[in-house]
Amino acid sequence: MTSGLDLRRFVRRDTNILQLLGLTVLIFAAMSALNPEKFLRPYNFESLTFVAPELGLLSIAMMLAMLTGGIDLSVIGIANLSAIVAGLFFHAAGGARGPGLINLPATTVAAGLTIALTTGLLAGAVNGLLIARVRITPILATIGTGQVYVGLSLVLTGGPAIVGFPALWDSIGNGTLAGVAVPLLLLLGIAGVVALVLTRTAFGIDLFLIGTSAKAAIFAGIRVGRATFLSYVATGLLASVAGIILSGRTNAAKSDYGTSYLLQAVLIAVLGGTNPAGGRASVLGVVIALVALMLLSSGLQLMRFSNFLVDFIWGAFLLIVIAINALRNRRR
Amino acid sequence: MTATSLLRRPETVIFLVIVMAMLAIGLVNPAFWQLGNMFSLVRANIVTGIMALGVLTVMISGGIDVSFPAFAMMAMYLTLLWMFATGYSGVALPFGMATAIGIGLGALNAFFVHSVRMIPLIVTLGTGALVRGFLLGVIGTSTINIDRMPTPLIDFARIDLLSTTGPDGGHAGLTAMVLIYLGFALLVHLMLRHTMIGRSVFAMGGDPEAARRVGFNIRRTTFFVYCLAGGLAGFTGLLHVSMIWLANPHDLAGMELDVIAAVVLGGASIFGGRGSVLGTMFGVFMLVMVNNSLIIMHISTTWQRVVVGVIVIAATAVTAWRDRKRIA
Numbered sequence: 217m218t219s220g221l222d223l224r225r226f227v228r229r230d231t232n233i234l235q236l237l238g239l240t241v242l243i244f245a246a247m248s249a250l251n252p253e254k255f256l257r258p259y260n261f262e263s264l265t266f267v268a269p270e271l272g273l274l275s276i277a278m279m280l281a282m283l284t285g286g287i288d289l290s291v292i293g294i295a296n297l298s299a300i301v302a303g304l305f306f307h308a309a310g311g312a313r314g315p316g317l318i319n320l321p322a323t324t325v326a327a328g329l330t331i332a333l334t335t336g337l338l339a340g341a342v343n344g345l346l347i348a349r350v351r352i353t354p355i356l357a358t359i360g361t362g363q364v365y366v367g368l369s370l371v372l373t374g375g376p377a378i379v380g381f382p383a384l385w386d387s388i389g390n391g392t393l394a395g396v397a398v399p400l401l402l403l404l405g406i407a408g409v410v411a412l413v414l415t416r417t418a419f420g421i422d423l424f425l426i427g428t429s430a431k432a433a434i435f436a437g438i439r440v441g442r443a444t445f446l447s448y449v450a451t452g453l454l455a456s457v458a459g460i461i462l463s464g465r466t467n468a469a470k471s472d473y474g475t476s477y478l479l480q481a482v483l484i485a486v487l488g489g490t491n492p493a494g495g496r497a498s499v500l501g502v503v504i505a506l507v508a509l510m511l512l513s514s515g516l517q518l519m520r521f522s523n524f525l526v527d528f529i530w531g532a533f534l535l536i537v538i539a540i541n542a543l544r545n546r547r548r
Numbered sequence: 549m550t551a552t553s554l555l556r557r558p559e560t561v562i563f564l565v566i567v568m569a570m571l572a573i574g575l576v577n578p579a580f581w582q583l584g585n586m587f588s589l590v591r592a593n594i595v596t597g598i599m600a601l602g603v604l605t606v607m608i609s610g611g612i613d614v615s616f617p618a619f620a621m622m623a624m625y626l627t628l629l630w631m632f633a634t635g636y637s638g639v640a641l642p643f644g645m646a647t648a649i650g651i652g653l654g655a656l657n658a659f660f661v662h663s664v665r666m667i668p669l670i671v672t673l674g675t676g677a678l679v680r681g682f683l684l685g686v687i688g689t690s691t692i693n694i695d696r697m698p699t700p701l702i703d704f705a706r707i708d709l710l711s712t713t714g715p716d717g718g719h720a721g722l723t724a725m726v727l728i729y730l731g732f733a734l735l736v737h738l739m740l741r742h743t744m745i746g747r748s749v750f751a752m753g754g755d756p757e758a759a760r761r762v763g764f765n766i767r768r769t770t771f772f773v774y775c776l777a778g779g780l781a782g783f784t785g786l787l788h789v790s791m792i793w794l795a796n797p798h799d800l801a802g803m804e805l806d807v808i809a810a811v812v813l814g815g816a817s818i819f820g821g822r823g824s825v826l827g828t829m830f831g832v833f834m835l836v837m838v839n840n841s842l843i844i845m846h847i848s849t850t851w852q853r854v855v856v857g858v859i860v861i862a863a864t865a866v867t868a869w870r871d872r873k874r875i876a
């Protein structure tokens with residue numbers, strides 16, 4: 217009965233994952249019971265596979281920053297700045313509107329992708345330099361850079377949204393591949409890569425150790441500065457992918473899109489078992505937490521709850537989750 | 549105090565930076581020095597400044613608070629709704645009520661920070677979203693315009709200490725609300741430097757475990773700092789809408805970043821244990837002056853956030869460099 221043994225070991229090791237799965241089932245059941253005909257429509261779940269991934273990527277980005285005991289408050293700014301820079305590039309290449317813009321060739325769109333990803337990479341590298349080299353506290357460094365990134369978006373656009381992206385670019389946000397939403401495929405692929413890097417490479421293990429005790433990591437001979445720097449570069453890169461999906465899905469980019477994503481990304485990361493003090497994180501947990509909370513908010517929205525009330529419930533959820541976690545840890 | 553030790557103090561450094569910045573702005577556009585501009589500069593300091601006093605205290609204790617703008621709006625809006633419901637026309641009681649609501653909400657922060665032992669940033673992100681979501685989702689989203697704003701509040705907030713008529717016939721006054729700001733600043737300064745609770749705030753920021761062993765009541769100190777920040781935010785929320793004659797529950801969103809930036813600019817350490825009221829007031833002045841003077845300096849206002857961000861990064865980089873030298 218090895219499978220039984222394995223299951224038991226899995227349960228003992230990952231009670232958090234099991235609890236999350238239970239929570240997800242609970243939310244699913246509650247929302248189905250409250251609003252069966254609307255919530256259980258296939259369209260509802262299909263639309264979630266387009267909407268959820270950008271938040272999922274931001275949550276994984278937040279998780280990476282928290283893994284070393286930091287936080288990244290500039291992820292939304294990076295996401296929007298990346299999309300805006302690419303949008304300006306497209307408008308310069310194909311005009312501000314019309315077929316010239318919409319039918320830009322694949323090579324130009326690929327160049328735009330490179331530009332957006334490079335923007336995220338550079339923004340993440342600035343964060344990483346300030347945190348790992350200049351040794352500014354992550355909160356303050358990313359508050360400051362967040363203002364700069366949002367500010368640069370404002371300077372570049374003058375305020376209004378950049379509307380109109382090439383059709384190929386939009387297909388990243390709302391296209392399907394073999395019947396599955398492209399954003400979902402991107403999220404699953406990236407989540408898989410991040411999970412592999414965190415659990416199967418020396419770099420990933422280093423990050424866990426740095427988060428558990430930076431001092432011990434130094435004595436263990438880990439290049440703490442370099443690993444921390446790279447983790448913020450990865451965070452910036454993930455944020456720019458989220459920005460690409462968001463702008464592709466909405467066919468627009470603006471300096472203040474998705475500002476409520478910041479709290480939600482923190483909540484999903486913490487709910488997914490990430491310790492904000494560092495040293496503990498699980499990509500699988502974050503993905504399940506994302507599913508749970510997206511089911512919750514879509515169910516509430518279908519019941520005509522205002523977005524403000526959904527925000528209220530997200531906030532309450534965050535506080536309840538950390539209270540329960542604290543109680544559980546104390547009993548242990 | 550010798551000249552060199554005076555020069556090493558963060559207050560002196562930021563004061564010198566302010567003086568240089570003022571001279572530079574005045575060179576670009578001498579209109580900066582007009583009395584009317586000076587008065588409006590002082591006026592713009594008040595709301596940010598009073599809130600910064602609360603955030604300073606939280607930060608000295610080793611915490612952080614990003615929920616206070618939401619608390620300010622909640623306290624302000626509930627107080628105004630109560631004034632409409634009862635037809636009460638007065639000034640002191642509404643301000644007392646807004647402060648009390650802020651204190652109550654601050655206690656929520658303190659509970660989660662102390663009893664649940666969660667990182668203050670995460671807690672206050674949560675309570676901020678909770679309170680703002682409840683305010684806009686349950687209580688109301690409609691703006692209270694000048695025609696409905698209680699006149700006693702408006703009359704109170706428009707009291708001027710002195711007023712002048714400019715060469716162009718424009719009228720400029722120095723608002724009396726600056727006295728409230730200075731009063732709170734003095735009280736917080738005396739509390740921090742000359743009372744036992746103030747000592748405990750510094751002690752806790754230096755090392756909570758050591759402070760506990762010396763005999764400070766950490767629980768009481770935690771509740772004190774978050775309730776103080778909440779109470780000052782509640783008071784300021786009502787003061788803010790009284791001064792602009794417009795109560796919009798969406799207002800002040802994102803203000804927490806400016807206030808935290810100002811406090812850090814004023815030399816407070818985010819690790820706790822260090823910071824002063826004078827430094828914070830200078831930090832607020834610096835930030836408000838830069839924000840207000842971009843137009844005077846013919847710089848597009850879209851650059852505002854870039855400039856603020858760069859100032860925050862520069863100030864924190866200097867602080868980090870200073871802290872590293874001290875540890876080494």
